[in-house]
Amino acid sequence: xxxxxxxxxxxxxxxxxxxxxxxxxxxxxxxxxxxxxxxxxxxxxxxxxxxxxxxxxxxxxxxxxxxxxxxxxxxxxxxxxxxxxxxxxxxxxxxxxxxxxxxxxxxxxxxxxxxxxxxxxxxxxxxxxxxxxxxxxxxxxxxxxxxxxxxxxxxxxxxxxxxxxxxxxxxxxxxxxxxxxxxxxxxxxxxx
Numbered sequence: 406x407x408x409x410x411x412x413x414x415x416x417x418x419x420x421x422x423x424x425x426x427x428x429x430x431x432x433x434x435x436x437x438x439x440x441x442x443x444x445x446x447x448x449x450x451x452x453x454x455x456x457x458x459x460x461x462x463x464x465x466x467x468x469x470x471x472x473x474x475x476x477x478x479x480x481x482x483x484x485x486x487x488x489x490x491x492x493x494x495x496x497x498x499x500x501x502x503x504x505x506x507x508x509x510x511x512x513x514x515x516x517x518x519x520x521x522x523x524x525x526x527x528x529x530x531x532x533x534x535x536x537x538x539x540x541x542x543x544x545x546x547x548x549x550x551x552x553x554x555x556x557x558x559x560x561x562x563x564x565x566x567x568x569x570x571x572x573x574x575x576x577x578x579x580x581x582x583x584x585x586x587x588x589x590x591x592x593x594x595x596x597x
Contacts, residue, residue, distance in 0.1 A: 408489035408500030410509045430517040432577025435460030448534070454527040458565075463520040464512070465561055466568075466580040473510055474501040520577060522557035522564040543596040551588045 415425040439456040471482035488498045499509040531547040538544065557564045562584035569575040 406500075407491075409507075410499050410511070410513070410515070412508075412511065412513060429514045430462035430464060430577070432461055432463070432520075434458035434520075448532055450529075450531040450533070452527070452529040452531075453525065455524070456526050457521070457523040459521045461520040462517050462577060463559060463561075463564060463566065464578045465516045465518050465559075466578060467561055467582070469510075469512075469516045470580070472498050474499060475504060475507055475510055477501060477503045518560060519558050520564045520566075522555055522559065524555040524565070525553040527551050528553055541595055541597060544593065546591070546593045548591045549589070551590075552585045553587070 412421050412425065414421055415427050418424065437456075437458045439454070441452065441454040443450055443452045445451075468482070468484075471480075472485045474481070474485055474488050485498060487493065487496050489496050489500045497515065502509065527549065529547060529549045531545055534544040534546075536542050536544075555564070561579055563579075563582065565585065566579045566582045567576055568578045568580045568582045
């Protein structure tokens with residue numbers, strides 16, 4: 406029908422069916438990396454931790470569910486308003502159907518995205534006062550920021566995602582996963 410998703414006839418037999426299913430995407434990165442270092446100057450210590458991955462794919466099922474236009478009584482993403490009509494034929498959002506059993510919900514490469522990212526994970530700044538109070542050999546104060554920033558092409562909240570936890574058979578799936586929050590903390594440390 407007009408406004409429905411068009412799928413590729415992978416085996417070129419003239420029909421779209423189970424035999425046209427193929428492997429799409431790869432949740433395993435080509436490589437992951439991390440780097441940590443501490444810089445010292447006089448009484449200051451600055452620690453940074455950088456991390457990331459390159460070459461993995463993410464199945465963005467959050468976007469699929471939010472733009473499927475199949476359950477019209479549920480909340481949807483604003484992108485779902487850009488659905489196909491005669492006046493809006495150049496869109497990637499299918500026409501509203503209002504039924505769970507429709508072909509527009511098939512898993513396809515429409516929802517596979519590059520999951521590569523670079524993240525400044527942690528910054529910690531520490532100042533050592535030394536022995537400023539009798540009976541205390543060292544007093545230091547610190548401030549830490551976690552999840553400072555992430556550079557990625559992934560369209561959703563967090564590319565460092567695995568919605569099914571440690572299930573190795575379903576890696577690289579994002580379905581309403583909670584993003585990593587930025588945290589700030591301050592404190593002090595006494596050494597007696």
